[in-house]
Amino acid sequence: MNDTESAAYTLPAQPRLTVPAVEVLSAEKTYPNGTQALLPVDLRIAEGEFVTLLGPSGCGKSTLLKMVAGMLEPTDGRLLVWRKPVAQIDESGRRMAFVFQSPTLMPWASVRTNVRLPLDLAGVPRKEAEDRVAEALELVGLDKFASALPRALSGGMQMRVSIARGLVTQPDLLLMDEPFGALDEITRHKLDAELLELWQKKKLTVIFVTHSIHEAVFLSSRVVMMAARPGRVVEQFGIDEPYPRRADFMVSPQFSRYAKTLQDSLLRASSAHDEVQA
Numbered sequence: 001m002n003d004t005e006s007a008a009y010t011l012p013a014q015p016r017l018t019v020p021a022v023e024v025l026s027a028e029k030t031y032p033n034g035t036q037a038l039l040p041v042d043l044r045i046a047e048g049e050f051v052t053l054l055g056p057s058g059c060g061k062s063t064l065l066k067m068v069a070g071m072l073e074p075t076d077g078r079l080l081v082w083r084k085p086v087a088q089i090d091e092s093g094r095r096m097a098f099v100f101q102s103p104t105l106m107p108w109a110s111v112r113t114n115v116r117l118p119l120d121l122a123g124v125p126r127k128e129a130e131d132r133v134a135e136a137l138e139l140v141g142l143d144k145f146a147s148a149l150p151r152a153l154s155g156g157m158q159m160r161v162s163i164a165r166g167l168v169t170q171p172d173l174l175l176m177d178e179p180f181g182a183l184d185e186i187t188r189h190k191l192d193a194e195l196l197e198l199w200q201k202k203k204l205t206v207i208f209v210t211h212s213i214h215e216a217v218f219l220s221s222r223v224v225m226m227a228a229r230p231g232r233v234v235e236q237f238g239i240d241e242p243y244p245r246r247a248d249f250m251v252s253p254q255f256s257r258y259a260k261t262l263q264d265s266l267l268r269a270s271s272a273h274d275e276v277q278a
């Protein structure tokens with residue numbers, strides 16, 4: 001694809017907003033050891049968007065996601081969620097949840113107890129907590145496995161437990177750091193499709209980190225391409241295809257065109273640091 005065709009998918013610098021869910025305002029990060037993980041990033045994500053962060057290893061995807069989550073402080077700049085500083089998200093009446101790549105379940109506790117953990121920590125009364133756990137397990141199709149121990153479940157099912165543990169807090173914003181990266185291709189596709197259903201049903205805003213171009217095209221309303229050394233945002237692409245997206249989207253000519261556009265961008269992003277260093 002030539003540059004003109006590629007540019008057809010590039011978003012304008014300032015996407016049109018409805019309600020801004022996340023605003024990253026010149027936020028940058030240098031770790032205490034001096035690693036410049038992110039140059040100043042400006043990124044606005046509207047309520048209801050499904051935004052994927054894509055880019056070569058070390059480009060700062062996890063760093064950016066953790067800053068949005070408030071798990072890391074930016075060295076400079078600001079991050080707002082629903083117009084409030086991340087630490088004051090409660091004041092906005094919104095909630096966020098973070099899903100890690102590894103399910104990190106307590107091996108000695110049942111699925112039910114694992115999913116209930118955030119509610120127990122928040123002091124939610126037992127009856128209400130149990131009802132919410134049951135609802136979250138039903139959403140991820142694990143209601144029949146509430147009493148099982150994690151080791152009795154497949155990798156994909158364990159990941160569903162982890163997602164249920166995120167959903168049980170009834171989040172508005174779901175931050176997912178390569179959640180399906182360790183799963184086989186078929187399980188990953190299945191969970192991708194389930195995640196899209198959840199996103200639509202619960203009207204979530206999602207920021208999703210992946211290394212997979214195909215996953216990014218299938219899931220996202222927008223893809224943010226990042227480059228490494230130093231980490232930065234280099235391009236953005238709207239995936240302007242209607243939802244719900246079904247498996248046949250993945251074998252369509254449009255899908256291939258989006259994938260090719262992202263592939264070219266990823267190649268540019270991967271060689272960008274060589275230019276910076278040259």
Ligand SMILES: Nc1ncnc2c1ncn2[C@@H]1O[C@H](COP(=O)(O)OP(=O)(O)OP(=O)(O)O)[C@@H](O)[C@H]1O
Nearest residue numbers: 031033035037056057058059060061062063064231
């Ligand atoms: N705690 C830390 N201390 C120092 N440097 C760090 C720390 N965490 C990450 N880095 C560095 O910051 C840069 C960005 O890392 P980050 O994990 O955010 O990238 P990433 O795009 O998520 O990578 P990957 O795709 O490999 O998971 C890398 O150079 C990494 O080595």
